[in-house]
Amino acid sequence: MVDSKKPSGQFGVKQKHMWQFLILVATIIVVNVGSDSLYKRFDLTKEKRYTLSQTTHDLVDKLDEPLYIQIFLDGEFPQEYRRLRNATQDLLNEYQHISNGQLIYRFEDLLTDKPIKEKDDILKQLSTKGVQITRPEIGQDQATSEKFIIPAGLVNYKGKEYPLNLLKREFGQPLEEDINGSIELLEYEIGNVIRKCVVDREIKIAFTQGHGELEPIYLADITQSLEEFYTVEGLNINLTDTACSKQFIAQISAAPDKAGEILLNGVMNQMNTYQALIIAKPRISFLDEELFLLDQYVMNGGKLIWLAEPLIAEMDSVAKYGSIMTADYNLNVNDLLFRYGVRINPSLIQDLNCHGIPVLAKGASGQPGFLPWLFYPIFAPQGEHPIIRNMTSVWGRFAAGIDTLPNSNAKKTVLLQSSNTSRIANNPVNVSLELLSLKPTPEMFRHPNNIAAVLVEGQFKSLYAHRRSMKQRSPIPFKSGIENNAMIVISDGDLIANQTDKEKKQVYPLGYDKYASKAFKEPVEFANKKFFLNCVDYLCDESNLIDVRSKKIELRLLDKGKIQKEKTKWQLINMVLPLVLLFIFGLINAWIRRRKYA
Numbered sequence: 379m380v381d382s383k384k385p386s387g388q389f390g391v392k393q394k395h396m397w398q399f400l401i402l403v404a405t406i407i408v409v410n411v412g413s414d415s416l417y418k419r420f421d422l423t424k425e426k427r428y429t430l431s432q433t434t435h436d437l438v439d440k441l442d443e444p445l446y447i448q449i450f451l452d453g454e455f456p457q458e459y460r461r462l463r464n465a466t467q468d469l470l471n472e473y474q475h476i477s478n479g480q481l482i483y484r485f486e487d488l489l490t491d492k493p494i495k496e497k498d499d500i501l502k503q504l505s506t507k508g509v510q511i512t513r514p515e516i517g518q519d520q521a522t523s524e525k526f527i528i529p530a531g532l533v534n535y536k537g538k539e540y541p542l543n544l545l546k547r548e549f550g551q552p553l554e555e556d557i558n559g560s561i562e563l564l565e566y567e568i569g570n571v572i573r574k575c576v577v578d579r580e581i582k583i584a585f586t587q588g589h590g591e592l593e594p595i596y597l598a599d600i601t602q603s604l605e606e607f608y609t610v611e612g613l614n615i616n617l618t619d620t621a622c623s624k625q626f627i628a629q630i631s632a633a634p635d636k637a638g639e640i641l642l643n644g645v646m647n648q649m650n651t652y653q654a655l656i657i658a659k660p661r662i663s664f665l666d667e668e669l670f671l672l673d674q675y676v677m678n679g680g681k682l683i684w685l686a687e688p689l690i691a692e693m694d695s696v697a698k699y700g701s702i703m704t705a706d707y708n709l710n711v712n713d714l715l716f717r718y719g720v721r722i723n724p725s726l727i728q729d730l731n732c733h734g735i736p737v738l739a740k741g742a743s744g745q746p747g748f749l750p751w752l753f754y755p756i757f758a759p760q761g762e763h764p765i766i767r768n769m770t771s772v773w774g775r776f777a778a779g780i781d782t783l784p785n786s787n788a789k790k791t792v793l794l795q796s797s798n799t800s801r802i803a804n805n806p807v808n809v810s811l812e813l814l815s816l817k818p819t820p821e822m823f824r825h826p827n828n829i830a831a832v833l834v835e836g837q838f839k840s841l842y843a844h845r846r847s848m849k850q851r852s853p854i855p856f857k858s859g860i861e862n863n864a865m866i867v868i869s870d871g872d873l874i875a876n877q878t879d880k881e882k883k884q885v886y887p888l889g890y891d892k893y894a895s896k897a898f899k900e901p902v903e904f905a906n907k908k909f910f911l912n913c914v915d916y917l918c919d920e921s922n923l924i925d926v927r928s929k930k931i932e933l934r935l936l937d938k939g940k941i942q943k944e945k946t947k948w949q950l951i952n953m954v955l956p957l958v959l960l961f962i963f964g965l966i967n968a969w970i971r972r973r974k975y976a
Contacts, residue, residue, distance in 0.1 A: 430472050433922050434569050438473065440576040441480040445535045450509070450528035451544065453487035458557050459527060465561045466544055473568065489526060501526060508541035529560075535575040542571050546770065559768045566926040573923055574606050581918055582609040583654040588616025589709075590661030592875055597658060599876040599888040603911060608918065613652065615645055617667055639853040646671055646854050653918050654681035659871025661690075663710045670848055673714060673841050677857035681917040682865040685873060686711060688724045689805055691753070691776040693735070701810030717841040719785035719834055720867045724805040727777045727828050729755035730818055731797035733904075736893045737814060748897035749814045756904070757794040757830060764924045765833065765912040766793055773889060773904035776809075777870035780829040787837035793866070793913075794831035801825040831873075833916075835864035866913050874910050 447470065451463045463485070470483045488500050501511055510530045529545035544567065546560045583604065585597060594601070594612075604610045614622040623630070626644045630637045649655065649671060664672075676682060689704040696702055706724050715721060733754040737747055755774040759766035772794060779802050782790040801823045842848045843858040876888040886892055887907065894902035915924045941948075 430469075430476060430565060431926050433926060434473075434565060435476055437569055437572050437576065437921060437923070438477045438481065441477060441535075441572070443480070443536055445477075445481050445533065445572065445575060447481065447483040447531055447533050447542065449483065449485045449531035449542075449544075450488050450504075451530070452485040453490045455525070455527050458553050459529065462529060462544060462557050462560055466564060469564050469568065488528065497526070504528065504530075507532065507539065508543075510541075510543040510545060512545065512547070533571050533575070538575070540571050540574055542567065546768065563768055566923065569923050569926060573921065577607050579605075579607065579609045581607075581920070582611065582652045583656065583914065583918060584611045584613040584652045586615050586655055586657045586660075587612050588614040588619045588622055588662075589657075589664060590659075592658045592871065595878055595885065596875040598878075598885045600874045600907060600910060603888075603907060604914060608914070611652075613648060613655065615649070615668055615671060616662070617641060617645065617665060642667065642671070643853055646674065649675045649680065650678060652680065654683060654914065656683045656685070656914075658685045658874060659687060660709055661707055663708050665710075666848065667852075669711065669714050670842060670852060671854075674854055674857060676718075676838055676863060676865065677840050677860050679860065679863060681863070683913060683917070684711075684715070684865070684867045685871045686722055686867070687776065687869065687871045688722050688778050689726060689776070689807070691726065691807070691809055693775070696809050696811060701808060701812065704805050704807045704809065706805060714841050715867065716783065718838055718865065719783045719788050719790060720832060721781040721783060722867065722869050723779045723781060723802070725779045726753055726803045726805075726807050726809075727755050727774070727779055727796050727800060727830060728752040728803050728823070729796045729800035730820065730823050731756050731758070731799060733773055733891070734894065735814075736897060748894060752813060752818065753809060755796050755800065755830070757796065759794060759909070761792070763791055763793070763833070764926075765916050766909070769909060769912070770905040772873070772906050772909050773891070774830055774870050775872040777830040777873075780832055780867065780869050782829065782832055787839075788834050789836045791833040791835075792829050792831075793833055794829070794868070794909075796826065796828040796830065798826040799823040800828055802828055830870055831866065831868040833864065833866050833913075835862075837861055838863050864917055866917065873906055 449463075449466060449470075451459065451466065467485065470481075474481050474483065488504075489497050492500070505511060509528065509532065512527050512529060513525065530541060530543045533540040533542050544560055544564065545556065546563060547556050585591065585601075601610050616622050622645065623641055626640055629640045629644070633640065655672075655675065672682065686709060688707060688709065690707060691702065691704045704726065712721065729752060730750075732750050732752055733756055734748045735751045735754070737749050753776050755777060757772040757774055759769040759772065761767070774794070782792075799820060802825050837859065839859040840857065842856070849856050874888060877886040877890065877892050878884065879886070879892070887903065888910075889904040889906035889908075891902045891904070912924060
């Protein structure tokens with residue numbers, strides 16, 4: 379009886395194992411089939427570096443044709459750049475997935491195995507398209523190299539081509555930190571190029587005119603950059619200027635007794651068609667009626683960017699006469715800005731951390747070269763605000779100091795400020811080339827962190843809330859305040875002024891210094907353009923792509939000094955120790971087997 383049941387039991391066990399095997403095979407098939415149609419990636423990184431923001435999703439959803447991206451960061455290059463390449467590929471994989479096949483990318487090595495002449499032609503062609511080219515940094519124990527790296531690419535969409543630069547370099551900063559900062563900004567940079575592709579430029583902004591603002595030639599580069607995203611126009615708000623009033627001539631002629639009312643209403647209606655007004659270096663005083671228009675523009679939700687210098691100080695005059703004494707422009711804007719919680723002081727920032735000027739013969743004691751100029755502070759933005767996060771240095775020219783005033787209903791965020799070795803020179807200031815021949819005394823520069831740009835956001839109250847006369851004279855419906863708005867105040871009008879070459883009729887990129895570039899025989903460029911574009915985007919961009927700049931990725935670097943010092947120890951641990959452990963395990967295993975099966 380026992381023997382007859384044993385085969386039956388064995389058959390049951392075999393049948394059970396067979397079913398388990400079939401279930402396993404079926405599960406594997408289902409998982410594989412399902413994985414082809416279902417895709418899910420789990421981002422286990424602390425910073426969620428591979429999780430794209432909702433803003434990015436919204437931008438990619440606007441693609442109605444395939445978008446092609448060529449990335450030239452490929453081939454043989456140092457390990458640091460390999461991190462940037464891999465991070466770019468990982469992120470583009472995410473972009474490709476959420477685009478449902480509308481975004482197509484490839485990595486391409488353009489330089490390897492190419493003759494020198496062909497390489498030069500490729501580099502020149504890419505450079506004219508705005509593509510960034512660099513040489514790898516060489517360590518002390520490495521041989522010199524003439525190789526070039528292209529940490530950039532080109533984006534093609536609907537027949538148009540856009541550069542995509544991946545690496546953000548800061549002079550004097552370690553490459554590892556630059557690479558990490560660039561990785562943090564990858565989503566923003568890629569998203570920004572996609573934004574250029576799909577933007578419809580419905581948002582309108584305007585540079586004000588009529589008060590001696592910067593001429594169009596000095597705003598050419600920033601205007602061109604803004605026009606990639608916005609409709610940019612000029613708007614004359616000087617009520618006494620015929621260029622402002624002539625467009626209302628027909629209405630005024632029909633009702634001359636209501637000329638003032640027609641003019642104020644007309645200008646106010648024009649202002650309200652723009653989401654932001656940029657007041658770039660005004661030099662003519664504002665009338666009370668004009669300030670009233672600006673105030674009501676803010677109260678109705680309009681955004682203002684002030685680039686207002688209180689003092690007359692021009693480098694052309696200094697170069698011509700050797701020295702000048704500053705004077706006040708008397709712009710008549712102090713009360714208005716004071717009401718909003720900001721005061722631009724009649725002063726100039728002097729900073730030991732400064733840019734320079736080419737030495738001129740007159741007043742420079744015959745010293746050749748390019749010397750530091752205390753009135754050209756270099757602002758190193760610090761902070762986590764999306765406007766300035768990972769921002770490189772910004773070049774200031776005759777910037778004034780700004781005070782922020784207590785106001786519980788409006789938040790002030792400092793965007794630009796001087797270094798710890800700076801001071802304030804109050805009006806009148808003697809701006810003389812003789813300062814170039816003097817050695818600054820560090821003890822005199824102990825007034826640090828002087829504000830040159832500030833963001834004000836929150837509740838705003840009208841300057842004219844308690845001034846009945848202006849309200850009674852104005853035909854415009856009056857608003858006494860607004861619960862939530864924002865404006866930016868910058869005390870340097872030349873911050874967005876590009877240099878020019880009038881003989882060649884050439885406009886240089888904003889932030890590029892042709893004099894320093896000539897002196898140092900290499901391009902010298904600051905982040906003025908990027909800073910101002912971020913300011914405008916923060917106030918006006920409805921896609922909120924600027925918020926993506928807040929993504930932070932922690933840099934976890936190995937200590938290179940410690941690596942070099944303990945190199946042999948770790949080589950032994952990683953190469954010899956595993957073999958020793960394996961040998962010991964073999965001996966123990968052999969001993970156990972002898973004991974068990976002896």
